[in-house]
Amino acid sequence: GNSVTQMEGPVTLSEEAFLTINCTYTATGYPSLFWYVQYPGEGLQLLLKATKADDKGSNKGFEATYRKETTSFHLEKGSVQVSDSAVYFCALSKGSASKIIFGSGTRLSIRP
Amino acid sequence: DVKVTQSSRYLVKRTGEKVFLECVQDMDHENMFWYRQDPGLGLRLIYFSYDVKMKEKGDIPEGYSVSREKKERFSLILESASTNQTSMYLCASSLSQGAGGNQPQHFGDGTRLSIL
Numbered sequence: 001g002n003s004v005t006q007m008e009g010p011v012t013l014s015e016e017a018f019l020t021i022n023c024t025y026t027a028t029g030y031p032s033l034f035w036y037v038q039y040p041g042e043g044l045q046l047l048l049k050a051t052k053a054d055d056k057g058s059n060k061g062f063e064a065t066y067r068k069e070t071t072s073f074h075l076e077k078g079s080v081q082v083s084d085s086a087v088y089f090c091a092l093s094k095g096s097a098s099k100i101i102f103g104s105g106t107r108l109s110i111r112p
Numbered sequence: 113d114v115k116v117t118q119s120s121r122y123l124v125k126r127t128g129e130k131v132f133l134e135c136v137q138d139m140d141h142e143n144m145f146w147y148r149q150d151p152g153l154g155l156r157l158i159y160f161s162y163d164v165k166m167k168e169k170g171d172i173p174e175g176y177s178v179s180r181e182k183k184e185r186f187s188l189i190l191e192s193a194s195t196n197q198t199s200m201y202l203c204a205s206s207l208s209q210g211a212g213g214n215q216p217q218h219f220g221d222g223t224r225l226s227i228l
Contacts, residue, residue: 032214043116043202043219044155051214089155093214099145100217104154 002027006090006103021075023090031094033073038087116220131190135203142208144186148199193227
């Protein structure tokens with residue numbers, strides 16, 4: 001069946017460090033891929049998305065490229081800020097009713 | 113911007129009570145979803161609905177029911193609340209797949225429910 005695996009946290013970095021959060025997926029065909037972010041005490045917000053192979057989603061300095069050959073959608077940011085501290089979820093959507101399968105989430109903490 | 117509004121941010125109820133969690137979206141989305149979020153377990157889908165009066169079970173429907181009488185409103189019902197239903201509940205909505213591929217879901221801020 002369809003599934004998403006992302007790196008376990010917590011991940012702790014210093015401000016201005018480079019960030020990578022790994023995400024791989026298992027699915028037949030061509031799912032859409034998403035990254036969501038959850039700030040403390042809030043619901044999930046869509047951060048970026050990609051709908052086909054080699055698409056790059058980007059938003060707020062974050063990027064992720066849909067790599068079909070490696071079934072991956074790794075999240076990257078060149079220089080993180082304290083305000084990026086949150087939980088990040090990788091997700092895929094395939095099939096009817098736009099059901100989404102979420103990874104387990106990666107907690108990111110940024111030190112000033 | 114899509115707005116998904118959950119009626120309560122925090123709710124405290126007692127074991128055995130019937131509990132209603134309400135969710136309203138303002139973007140005419142066809143699909144609506146209820147999840148619960150627990151530490152170490154991520155998000156788990158309870159129920160979803162792809163049209164008015166239509167509902168389908170998700171991964172963990174036991175102990176819950178839902179109601180969708182109007183397109184903009186999706187209610188989650190705990191028929192007889194139990195302590196193991198203490199959790200964060202998240203509502204989401206999305207356009208149908210016919211709108212162009214797999215659509216992202218838009219989430220409310222969540223309801224933190226405690227059952228005593």
